[in-house]
Amino acid sequence: MTEASGYVAQFRQHWPQYAIEAAGLGAFMLVAALVDTALESHRFPLHVLVASALLRRALMGVAMGGTAVALIYSPWGARSGAHFNPALTLTYALLGKIGRFDAAMYACAQFAGGAAGVLLAHLLAGPALAEAPVSFAVTVPGSCGVGVAFGMEMLISAMLMGASLYASNQVRLMRYTGLICGVLIALFVTFEAPFSGMSMNPARSVGSALPSGIWTAMWLYFTAPIMGMGLGALVYRATGPAVVACAKLNHDTDAPCPFRCHFTARGIHVPSLIRGAESELAKLDKRIRGR
Structure with missing residues (x-):
């Protein structure tokens, strides 16, 4: 089999996951834009009724965190891994959990889905989405400047990646990985958004920049999330277990996994099983030596 035919076979096998990644980020951006x-358009009464900018961001955070949780725990998110973010996909590729072709297709799907979600929101919301201050939910650095925005984007990206890796590789926490990610997203939208717009996601930022024409410091929204998530993964690998079980945020054992996965068909976490067996062997060895 040639390399090209191998890619064709891989595409035929994994195209549903690619489609889910596009639809998932599209749904996330649709909710975000609407x-x-x-909350922010002067055409709607909520901007007046909720006068506090902090409270409006908190409401936005709850909406976006809740959307993320719903997508991660949905049957479709469980099947694709619920990345919806090229920076997240690239980090898992660097960790050796996803192949290069799948990573590239995931990223292409995510960029396409993000743009489609914003365009669909424009059809539904009309001019209110295009007008300032909404401007297609574009992400731009805040009043503190590009340097602070870069640092904050890198920080929150590292926190999200580190938390998701830690939770998804702990047997007692793995079922809560999606919830932890949702809570972090809600907090970041509420408190970090004034500094950078709270992106963590190149496809999310490009999806808003395309229709708005606002590309301010776009390099930041590519480099900071990728560097931040890479840093989060490095810290996790330096302080946590050597094995990353899978690239899925919510593992579904009913469908074939497209990643280099350490779960069995019955959902058994193999690294934990090995660690448990090693622990029992160590105890047995101590008993034998003590006799």
């Missing part, structure tokens, strides 16, 4: 319009 909620942002409802």
